[in-house]
Amino acid sequence: MRNTHERWWPVAPEKVGPLLDSLASEDDRLWPVDDWPPMTFDRPLGVGATGGHGSMTYTVVAYTPGRMVTFELTPGLGLRGHHRFVVEPQTRGGHAGTVVRHEASARVHGRMVWMWPLITRWVHDAVVEDALDRCHRELMGAPPERPARWSPWVRRLRVKRGLPAERSAPREA
Known part of the structure; x- marks a missing residue:
């Protein structure tokens, strides 16, 4: 399985880097905490920190402040x-x-063979697109012209989990 999402903004990397560095902190400015379980770790963001979001758990295996963070998924x-x-x-x-x-990027096995295409991928895509929308609000001071939309399938899955089918009002940038 390979899955990639990206957005471009007309700003310097030095303006974007602090958003990445705020992941899982009290002042997280990248993760879409208004509508999804927060990303949390057992210590500040850095190599060796373990945690995750919701039922997805992982460990930070590489971190270059302001530039990149890599998480290894928990077996x-x-x-x-x-x-x-x-x-x-x-x-x-x-x-x-x-x-x-x-x-x-991952090899899919066990029950995830059917869960990834039917459930997990759709929710994953929604969470990542919401994170990129949050990044846009932080960088540009306003929501994107065309914010990501949750599919009817994602809304239905959220309701099954006891979560609202509609988005929260975004926090001020």
Whole structure:
């Protein structure tokens, strides 16, 4: 399984890096905590920190402040692999800016063989797109022109878990 999401903004990486560095902190400015379980760790973000979000657990195996964090998925989840956030400078159309990319790569086994395509992938995609929308609000001071939308399937899965089918009002940037 490979899954990638990214967004580009016309800002310097130095403006984006602090958002990455705030992951799982009291002042997390990247993770979409208004609508999804928070990302938490047993210590501040850094190599060796263990935790996760919801039922997904993982350990930080690489961290370059302001640029990249890689998480190794905990064995037993049905996914053997990692996911990461990357912040990198990128020029598009002659304009300097920064891309934030979330990459997941894993071998799927056990019950995740059917859970990934039917359930987990849809929720994963919604969470990551919400994180990128949050990043946009933090960087640009307003929501994106076309914010990510939850599919009817994601809304139904949320209700089954006792979560609201509709989004919370976003926090001020």
